[in-house]
Amino acid sequence: MRKFKLNDRLKACADMVGNSKRIIDVGTDHAYLPIWLIMNGKVKYAIASDINPLPLKKAENNIEKYNLKGCIQLLMSDGLDAAAPDKVDEIVIAGMGGELISSIISKAPWVAAKRKKLILQPMSSECDLRTYLYNNKFRIQNEKAVFSSGKVYTVISAVYTGISEKVCIEYPYIGKLGDNVNRPAVAYMERQIRNLENMNKGALSANNMNAYYRNVRIINRIKNIINNFEDG
Ligand SMILES: C[S@@+](CC[C@H](N)C(=O)[O-])C[C@H]1O[C@@H](n2cnc3c(N)ncnc32)[C@H](O)[C@@H]1O
Known part of the structure; x- marks a missing residue:
């Protein structure tokens, strides 16, 4: 065949x-x-x-x-x-x-x-x-x-x-990719960080500080996952 x-x-x-x-x-x-x-x-x-x-x-x-x-x-x-x-x-x-x-x-x-x-x-x-x-x-x-x-x-x-x-705050953005970190998962998570940073430009100009700080928390948690992979 x-x-x-x-x-x-x-x-x-x-x-x-x-x-x-x-x-x-x-x-x-x-x-x-x-x-x-x-x-x-x-x-x-x-x-x-x-x-x-x-x-x-x-x-x-x-x-x-x-x-x-x-x-x-x-x-x-x-x-x-x-x-x-x-x-x-x-x-x-x-x-x-x-x-x-x-x-x-x-x-x-x-x-x-x-x-x-x-x-x-x-x-x-x-x-x-x-x-x-x-x-x-x-x-x-x-x-x-x-x-x-x-x-x-x-x-x-x-x-x-x-x-x-019960799911973590970053769940909508990266789902279960934190359990399966590899190069493509890192690239995907980096893209999500960029999206969140862009969302935060909007949140800042709308003076929506709750959304802004929530996104910062999510960004930091995703960065932590990436750093743990890169250090390990
Ligand atoms: C971009 S193609 C994806 C093809 C293949 N699944 C893949 O991932 O390579 C999207 C296909 O979904 C079909 N589609 C769009 N809406 C749909 C629906 N409501 N129910 C079933 N098929 C749908 C389109 O006709 C098209 O053939």
């Missing part, structure tokens, strides 16, 4: 998939992720779903090219609307904004009720996504940063627990 390599961003998503038999890839586009997972024996069955017909056509062509029609089902669906909860063990939602990812999860209450494992790779608004997960009693089990095509991305695995966990 033709050799097939995922980019590092999608490979980090694939690495978060557990020993599950069935996954759904929401917003699959080219279907590279489910194709790779099947070809590498990580899952036995996958649903490649997308809201748009053109990506689904692309996915269909790729699935045919790799002769995987028997193990990957195509599904046209807005988020998880058309997905059958009992057909999937894990759900991947990659390459979309954090707000869209949150809205897809919130429109499918079975994700929480059936405690499905989520693998999420937001392209933006990661703070909103982590806040959504926290507010809705999903626990981030693992989070990993990765360099891909010269940029840094984060990949989150999460599951509903029904418990409001």
Whole structure:
């Protein structure tokens, strides 16, 4: 069979998939992720779903090219609307904004009720996504940063627990990356520090000193995590 390599961003998503038999890839586009997972024996069955017909056509062509029609089902669906909860063990939602990812999860209450494992790779608004997960009693089990095509991305695995966990003040900004510090995580945290510093320019000009000092505390805590990694 033709050799097939995922980019590092999608490979980090694939690495978060557990020993599950069935996954759904929401917003699959080219279907590279489910194709790779099947070809590498990580899952036995996958649903490649997308809201748009053109990506689904692309996915269909790729699935045919790799002769995987028997193990990957195509599904046209807005988020998880058309997905059958009992057909999937894990759900991947990659390459979309954090707000869209949150809205897809919130429109499918079975994700929480059936405690499905989520693998999420937001392209933006990661703070909103982590806040959504926290507010809705999903626990981030693992989070990993990765360099891909010269940029840094984060990949989150999460599951509903029904418990409001106590989290640290920097949690919306770096999630669980403090547990997994490596070069990409440092680059990601440095970017978050820059974002917070920019936010603080606004806070200062609006004379919002509460927000300013809160952000300073967060910045210092993130800097501490980075320093501990670099000293260690
Ligand atoms: C940038 S691509 C990401 C492709 C792939 N998941 C990746 O990470 O490389 C985003 C895909 O999400 C699809 N999409 C956007 N909104 C969606 C929704 N509400 N439900 C399902 N798919 C959606 C788009 O059609 C597009 O194919």
